[in-house]
Amino acid sequence: MRRPGFALALLAAAAVPGCATQGGGNVAMEQARGGLKLTLLPSPGAQLVTIRVLVRSGAAQDPAGKEGLASLTAAMLGSGGTASLPYEELLRKLYPMAAEIGHHADKEVTVFVGQVHQERLDDFYPMFRDLFLAPRFDPADFRRNRDDLVNAIEKNLRGNDDENLGKAALELSMYEGHPYGALDGGTVQGLKALTLEDARAFFERHYTRDNVHLGVAGELPPAFLDRILRDFLELPKGEPEPMALPEPRRSKGIEVVFVEKECRAPAISIGCPIGVTRAHEDFYPLMVANSYLGEHRTFNGVLMNNMRGKRGLNYGDYSYVENFIQEGGSTFPLPNIPRRQQFFSIWIRPVRPENALFALRQAVRELDRLVAQGLSQQDFETTREFLINYSRLWAQTQSRRLGHLLDSKWYLGPQGDFLAEVQARLPRLTREQVNAAARRHLQAKDLVVAIVCKDAAALREKLLSGAPTPIVYDTEGTPPEILTEDKAIEAYALPLNRERVRIVPAAGMFEKR
């Protein structure tokens, strides 16, 4: 059954002039054997072969006091050796073929991505496979990987990465008491408490054939599919117990955490959990509403145009209706970070200290206006058209297309194809559906805010006073209509939860859960 299916898929794909860069068209197919799932994306003519190994476990499964275990376990495979090859030797063998192996542990999923030139697949694949079938768990690799994770918190995030610090502080605060309420990379004390045996045990429990979804893309040798399925069936049977996921708390009013540290300009993140994921039909109208408010790294959103464009407040202002990580230098989302629960967020890039509270007020007010007024028919139509065209670019590379397919299976089941859903559903959407979805799922009253700044006490006091916080321009020629609107923004009433307007020193964050 498997082989005819494979051949059929290839034939179907051959009808389309396929290549690694085509936005869609090649026909993916599903395989399952002995609990192991595999998604195949044939790409005739592609020069690369991509293998994604999706493990349906992640940082949310870190045991109490051992935060960081999922990430460290992933690093022991993705940045460690195999039983027959110490890490150094593995690097040496991968080097002449410039093959790549990456890994990322998110809350509910850990992904490994291997990519190699097609003509070196036979050299590469056994090494990649052995990372899963015979990982080395070398004590020296363990020390190095753990050091890297600890330094990522102690030295990078706390001291030198204000924008990501703001985003992390937002998630921590939003998901207080929830399995999502720690960094994916763990806590300092959690990491320091981990042993090599902990990582091995996590691996044995979670990296099982029933908990792994393989994705393969490229022009593959005929026997390859059978080989990879046969090999990964060697993973032990079993599936870890499903993780219960309680409803996240909803803040009452606007909560603010000031993360105090030395910095040039405050970075601000705003958010709240929402009850919508890609599996929900309202995700599609929400995509449109969100794109209108703050499409990532474009000049489309009202946040970007009104905050940066008209006022020069900062470098950029964007919004999101799900967890979003930008993939490398692209503007596109990193695939394979799916979650069962999602959150809405606004990202305000660093603002001069004197304008931080004005920027906060403006962003919340823009959200408020979106919910209250919705999109005009024209805005709806142009935003929808943008997304229909733009989403065709989300899967330009083979690796990204495969990643999107695996996410589709995660959210929508074996026949799911999220990008195809976008193409099918958006043309049918109406303005009313978009505005109704925005009203149902977004709001500007119960939010969590994280502000990374110095002199937090003064900012907190100013915020709590409720007094207007006017924008300070050191530029000239601001049009009168903007100045008039500024008056409304500077006095926009934020419904603060005064009990939860806190200051937290960055130096102590992420120490333990």
Added chain:
Amino acid sequence: MKLMMLAAVAGAVCAAWASAREDRRIFPYPVHVETLENGLQVVGVPWDSPGIIAWYTVVRAGSRNEVEPGLSGFAHFFEHMMFRGTKRFSQEQYNDVVKKLGADSNAFTTSDWTCYHFVASSAALETLMDLESDRFQNLEYDEADFQKEARAVLGEYNKNFALPIRSLQERLFDTAFTTHPYKHTTMGFLKDIEDMPNQFEFSRKFFDRFYRPENCILLVVGDFDRAKLMGLARKYYGPWKRGTGQPEIPVEPEQAAPLEATVEWKNRTLPYLAIAWKGPAFSDRDKDLPALDLISQAAFGETSPLYRKLVLEEQRVDFIDGSASDQRDPHLFAVWTRVKKDADVGGVRDEVLRTVEELKTKPVEPARLKAIQSHLRYSLAMRLDSPGAVARTLAHFLNLTGDVESLNRVYALYEQVTPEDLMAVARKLFVAERRTTAVLRAAGEGRQ
């Protein structure tokens, strides 16, 4: 030398290119070049991406061209201003058209060039011609917009310089160069960025100087009709007037002695160490820069003895990298690392210096050299996985020489470099009189 993969794969991608299999060039695909009467070079590269094109406009001006005191950072600032509209398309109208196309659109500036790029539907070709030719010829903005954008640039500086390595880079360049504009980063000196709102008049001069057809290259990669591309280019870009010249770029004098600099960082951090030597300018004819690219791999890559010692075995640093960037004027070969203990910075520096000394006398094994050459070729093949990636790679070389063939020439040189060439370039460049060392460490109690 075994023949490369890109060529082998090309045959499968498109039968029309089957002859590419016999071509020894690393990028053996057809490249159509036409130079308009006004000097604008139009480069078209058919690539199998049905329905999609990548559109790159290369402006051969970057922070290297910022020769006037007090006006550093202007190439980058100007990149921002290019989105501020024309008489025909206001900023809002421009954004609306781009939005409707659903294009992935952005721009970036480096020390040598500025790039405006799109990935869009093939059907967008004429719209892009119209939009882009219009703003490159007729950009118009008022002083209020100019000032607002100046503050967005300051916001960008503020975001970037929360990262220690950016500050270290800023100090390293400022120390290593005395005269050449490579002294400042592409962002520019902070004092100049703060003063940008007052430089409205200069911004017009900048546009007038550098945004000229003979200084720009239009590159389209993907699914397009060649005749249509060239016809549209003539129609829309034909009227663009040539410029009247550019200021000379000052030449950096020879360095006389080793230089040192320190950055005190106000937050907790592990110390960062940068050791740099003055290197050559880009050339696709000389072996020095290609040899340095191989040295970068041999001495500092993740399979090098130094990486094994410092990262994997002794675990004294968490990363190390050494490389020379391709630049139009002589720049630096720089080694960057982050040391896990403050007290070990000197020890790590000595390991780096010992490594470059060894390069002068100990030849790299032929098998190792072969592995490096293979790595470089496969890395390129791995990178060329979308029309945008192909355009980005070609644009890099177009900026350097104006000639897309430079890519093929450089990779051909990689194959010709011998162990003796590596020793010769090491002896020539890795000397104390060309060296600048910069350290960033936490101030006071933030140290480890």
